[in-house]
Amino acid sequence: MAQLISLGSLTAPTSTETMREALSSGGCASSSCGSSEGAGDLPPEVWERIKDHPCYSEEAHHYFARMHVAVAPACNIQCNYCNRKYDCANESRPGVVSEKLTPEQALRKVVAVANEVPQFSVLGIAGPGDSAYDWRKTKATFELVSGVIPDVKLCLSSNGLALPDHVDEIAAMNIDHVTLTINMVDPEIGTRIYPWIFYRNKRWTGLDAARILHERQMESLDLLRARDILIKVNSVMIPGINDEHLVEVNKVVKGKGAFLHNIMPLISDPAHGTHFGLTGQRGPTPAELKALQDKLEDGTKLMRHCRQCRADAVGLLGEDRGQEFTLDQIPDDVTYDPAQRETYREVVAVERGEHVAVRKAASAEIAATAEGGSMLIAVATKGGGRINQHFGHATEFQVYEASAKGVSFIGHRKVEQYCEGGWGEDATLDGVIAALEGVDVVLCAKIGDCPKESLTTAGIEATDAHAYDWIEAGIAACYAARHGDAEQLLTA
Amino acid sequence: MAYKIIASQCTGCSACEFECPNAAISMKGDIFVIDPKKCTECEGQFDAPQCAAVCPVPKTCVPA
Numbered sequence: 001m002a003q004l005i006s007l008g009s010l011t012a013p014t015s016t017e018t019m020r021e022a023l024s025s026g027g028c029a030s031s032s033c034g035s036s037e038g039a040g041d042l043p044p045e046v047w048e049r050i051k052d053h054p055c056y057s058e059e060a061h062h063y064f065a066r067m068h069v070a071v072a073p074a075c076n077i078q079c080n081y082c083n084r085k086y087d088c089a090n091e092s093r094p095g096v097v098s099e100k101l102t103p104e105q106a107l108r109k110v111v112a113v114a115n116e117v118p119q120f121s122v123l124g125i126a127g128p129g130d131s132a133y134d135w136r137k138t139k140a141t142f143e144l145v146s147g148v149i150p151d152v153k154l155c156l157s158s159n160g161l162a163l164p165d166h167v168d169e170i171a172a173m174n175i176d177h178v179t180l181t182i183n184m185v186d187p188e189i190g191t192r193i194y195p196w197i198f199y200r201n202k203r204w205t206g207l208d209a210a211r212i213l214h215e216r217q218m219e220s221l222d223l224l225r226a227r228d229i230l231i232k233v234n235s236v237m238i239p240g241i242n243d244e245h246l247v248e249v250n251k252v253v254k255g256k257g258a259f260l261h262n263i264m265p266l267i268s269d270p271a272h273g274t275h276f277g278l279t280g281q282r283g284p285t286p287a288e289l290k291a292l293q294d295k296l297e298d299g300t301k302l303m304r305h306c307r308q309c310r311a312d313a314v315g316l317l318g319e320d321r322g323q324e325f326t327l328d329q330i331p332d333d334v335t336y337d338p339a340q341r342e343t344y345r346e347v348v349a350v351e352r353g354e355h356v357a358v359r360k361a362a363s364a365e366i367a368a369t370a371e372g373g374s375m376l377i378a379v380a381t382k383g384g385g386r387i388n389q390h391f392g393h394a395t396e397f398q399v400y401e402a403s404a405k406g407v408s409f410i411g412h413r414k415v416e417q418y419c420e421g422g423w424g425e426d427a428t429l430d431g432v433i434a435a436l437e438g439v440d441v442v443l444c445a446k447i448g449d450c451p452k453e454s455l456t457t458a459g460i461e462a463t464d465a466h467a468y469d470w471i472e473a474g475i476a477a478c479y480a481a482r483h484g485d486a487e488q489l490l491t492a
Numbered sequence: 493m494a495y496k497i498i499a500s501q502c503t504g505c506s507a508c509e510f511e512c513p514n515a516a517i518s519m520k521g522d523i524f525v526i527d528p529k530k531c532t533e534c535e536g537q538f539d540a541p542q543c544a545a546v547c548p549v550p551k552t553c554v555p556a
């Protein structure tokens with residue numbers, strides 16, 4: 001999906017000019033997300049460390065790309081939402097299988113990607129099993145890659161059980177960011193999520209398993225913090241099991257120094273063959289997810305732009321170009337060429353400045369509208385910070401809230417592509433409307449009369465009036481039209 | 493006295509290879525196999541066969 005920056009324009013001999021053009025015509029960069037704003041909300045030293053990290057800084061994720069390599073297939077626990085035929089459901093989208101790579105193959109792939117995708121800034125290992133348990137392969141991969149591309153940022157994710165055993169090596173390798181998946185701080189609740197763990201040469205079940213896992217997770221938090229490694233915590237929201245409890249989890253992880261807490265919805269489908277899928281455990285609705293996120297908002301900064309990428313994802317958030325870089329498409333011998341990435345970084349530095357200014361202005365404008373109502377706006381964007389996608393081509397919408405506080409990013413809603421090959425299917429449109437639950441206005445680059453009417457009937461206004469504008473500018477205009485005008489009418 | 497892996501169920505995750513104290517498990521194509529000459533069923537080393545204890549798929553590492 002979202003081809004954020006036209007690859008053609010970047011792989012061809014590139015000048016700063018053409019890159020800049022590509023960016024503003026819907027290139028990568030985008031204001032598509034906005035929760036964890038920019039520098040303002042975080043301590044400067046933290047911001048400095050995450051500002052180019054698409055998964056941690058919502059602002060960076062318009063500009064920089066991550067890739068995951070699936071080098072760590074072994075896992076040491078069983079989660080009820082995981083079927084090990086697939087990737088780790090903690091970090092990756094459940095129900096997909098990644099290409100398993102050896103560390104040497106992973107190096108080849110990373111170099112190929114770095115040469116082709118100048119946005120590349122972060123290499124992560126998120127399974128398909130547990131990267132701290134399958135440590136030898138994780139470590140070998142990081143060593144190989146940082147030997148060739150020294151400025152690459154490394155991150156890994158783990159369930160925490162094995163992590164304390166390797167924390168010194170993690171620190172020594174300059175792994176700056178670690179993601180821990182923590183679904184509970186109460187072992188009783190843990191028993192409903194984890195049937196067993198493998199620890200110290202033994203399989204543990206029931207309360208013992210959950211207690212050990214919990215203790216090791218807490219130990220991981222402490223050890224990472226003591227070594228000044230940034231910690232993000234992921235939690236899978238499982239209605240009826242830990243949904244209420246995540247408020248407590250949030251308090252605990254925040255107290256232990258996690259700087260981001262990412263609530264992920266359980267994705268449950270009998271076809272995935274997971275315990276939860278088979279027992280009919282449902283995932284949360286977008287409204288339930290948002291309600292929980294709102295409740296936690298003043299806790300650890302919440303990350304709302306996470307897309308649960310698969311373990312071999314490549315690209316900017318929201319896009320996955322992994323299929324372009326499968327092993328069979330990569331020559332045996334690839335040499336790293338840093339030029340593309342360097343040029344790109346220079347361009348981004350400029351674009352980002354402009355985008356940040358527009359964002360600020362839009363927020364100020366909205367705040368000044370005074371009336372103070374809040375509205376939800378869904379945006380179809382291919383990136384670049386602009387409203388630049390056709391309604392029917394969107395596979396996800398970026399949802400923003402405009403209120404007296406300004407514009408903030410709420411999350412993304414995935415939809416079935418409505419318009420496949422030029423005509424829309426009514427069934428899919430119903431799905432789109434359901435996914436847009438609670439949204440007041442949809443902004444897109446273009447929309448046909450038919451879907452527009454159906455949306456109107458469903459109480460959602462859709463407009464292409466702000467096509468190709470910066471997202472925040474479009475939102476501000478929309479907000480003014482609804483709230484500002486009402487005010488004018490009253491005062492007129 | 494040896495364990496075996498039911499090939500059709502193996503996910504190829506390699507956890508068993510990692511845990512086997514006797515290096516009895518190795519990759520063959522996409523899946524893992526146990527060398528019966530090296531497998532001791534973990535007798536005298538651990539309480540339970542390590543491969544079976546770590547394997548995520550039930551009844552996949554079983555007595556041969």
Ligand code: SF4
Pocket residue numbers: 075076077078079081082083084087088089090091127128129130159
């Ligand atoms: S930690 Fe990841 S790979 Fe392991 S069981 Fe849980 S979801 Fe699956």
Ligand code: SF4
Pocket residue numbers: 494495511512513514515516517526530531532533534541542543544
């Ligand atoms: S039973 Fe023990 S020795 Fe035999 S293959 Fe399994 S782990 Fe190795």
Ligand code: SF4
Pocket residue numbers: 497501502503504505506507508509524543546547548549552553
């Ligand atoms: S642990 Fe089980 S699934 Fe994993 S490789 Fe060994 S036999 Fe296959």
